[in-house]
Amino acid sequence: MAAYFADGYWATRDRLIPAGLMAVTAYCAVLIYFFSPAGPAVTATGVPINDFLCFWLAGSEVVRGTPQVAYDNEAFLALQAPYLEPGAFYPFFYPPTFLLILAPLGTMAAIPAYVMSQVVSLAFAGAVCARILRNWTGVLLIAAMPATFNAVFHGQNALLCAALLGAGLVALSERREVLAGLFIGLLTIKPQMGVLLPFAFLAAGYYRAFSSAAVTAITVAALSWIVLGSGTWQAFLEQAAFTGQATDQGMAGFYKMASVYASVRLIGLDALPAYAVQGAASLAALWVVWKVWGSDEAFGLKAAVLVSAGFFATPYVLPYDLAALAVAIAFLVQATNGKQAFPYMWTLVALAVLLSASSRYIGAVSGVPLGLVAPAIILFVSMRLVSFSGRIGKEVQS
Numbered sequence: 001m002a003a004y005f006a007d008g009y010w011a012t013r014d015r016l017i018p019a020g021l022m023a024v025t026a027y028c029a030v031l032i033y034f035f036s037p038a039g040p041a042v043t044a045t046g047v048p049i050n051d052f053l054c055f056w057l058a059g060s061e062v063v064r065g066t067p068q069v070a071y072d073n074e075a076f077l078a079l080q081a082p083y084l085e086p087g088a089f090y091p092f093f094y095p096p097t098f099l100l101i102l103a104p105l106g107t108m109a110a111i112p113a114y115v116m117s118q119v120v121s122l123a124f125a126g127a128v129c130a131r132i133l134r135n136w137t138g139v140l141l142i143a144a145m146p147a148t149f150n151a152v153f154h155g156q157n158a159l160l161c162a163a164l165l166g167a168g169l170v171a172l173s174e175r176r177e178v179l180a181g182l183f184i185g186l187l188t189i190k191p192q193m194g195v196l197l198p199f200a201f202l203a204a205g206y207y208r209a210f211s212s213a214a215v216t217a218i219t220v221a222a223l224s225w226i227v228l229g230s231g232t233w234q235a236f237l238e239q240a241a242f243t244g245q246a247t248d249q250g251m252a253g254f255y256k257m258a259s260v261y262a263s264v265r266l267i268g269l270d271a272l273p274a275y276a277v278q279g280a281a282s283l284a285a286l287w288v289v290w291k292v293w294g295s296d297e298a299f300g301l302k303a304a305v306l307v308s309a310g311f312f313a314t315p316y317v318l319p320y321d322l323a324a325l326a327v328a329i330a331f332l333v334q335a336t337n338g339k340q341a342f343p344y345m346w347t348l349v350a351l352a353v354l355l356s357a358s359s360r361y362i363g364a365v366s367g368v369p370l371g372l373v374a375p376a377i378i379l380f381v382s383m384r385l386v387s388f389s390g391r392i393g394k395e396v397q398s
Helices: 002-006 013-035 052-064 067-071 073-083 096-102 110-133 137-144 146-154 158-173 177-189 197-204 207-228 230-238 240-249 260-266 271-293 299-310 319-336 345-366 373-387 389-397
Strands: none
Touching (some): 013 137, 052 067, 052 073, 052 096, 067 096, 067 230, 096 177, 096 207, 096 230, 110 137, 110 319, 146 158, 158 177, 158 207, 158 319, 177 207, 197 207, 207 230, 230 240, 260 271, 271 299, 271 373, 299 319, 299 373, 319 345, 319 373, 345 373
């Protein structure tokens, strides 16, 4: 039995593809049950009760000409009150640049807007993974990820961010640096997902990509300033203290989060020492990325290291953000041509996939911080492959 998992004999297309299709079918059944017009996650007025509520309301406020309301917690709470139980609140922590994307959704009814946002994001992310793998199984890879189901169920933007991150790396691998910078610049709608990207670009000498990302980020910020008004940016900056408190105090629940900071808070550390540990982890992740991206390793391995190490560089990550690991896994498959370089390699990757959405539930029951286990496994596998890269190259060519 041990050899079965060690040698990766189970990881064949005739097993993985049906398993993935069954997972996607199960996800669809659950989503239809919960978010059909009479479903338990939909109000009598046809509004989904999940994170997408704050996205839809924020987009609606843009359409009404009052985008700054999204950052006024009292006013935004009053907007949500008719749809939620007393005391429930979905704050809006995103920069005004994200409001530009939400504005079209604000012109639609809530359920169609929710479906549209998730379908388009999943199609974008699937196309990116398919581009990495050069076949349709890339679509199945991200669609079957438990973290993807988590993202869709909560109506979050994790798939859009994973798609932007992956698209930027794909363009970079094809030496289209300006296009890569465009995608990465747009990723500033959720800046914590790209903390290490500028350092990777500089380490590898991708100066045009770095410049393109900077210009794109500044341009989009300026456009949001012009379209939404300076008052919206002022309201966003004034909300920063509340955003910091939400992170410090674990408003989302430390057991739900997938960061070093949340992990050490969950085991009892106070905020200040927890930030010190997070800072050390961030520097370690930066060092790893700098060393790997400054080397002549295969691009696929560099990409996998960058994506997985990124989760160690920020204090605020939630389980649905782990959908981006599909991008890292796709690059691992590309770099190895699907071959196993060391014992238990694909079994470890499968374990990471399974933990990508279950860690929050285990943490809630046991108090054990498991949120970072999935990205840690992918980072371990990636770094192990980096050390074997010479042998991998020979095996792929043979």
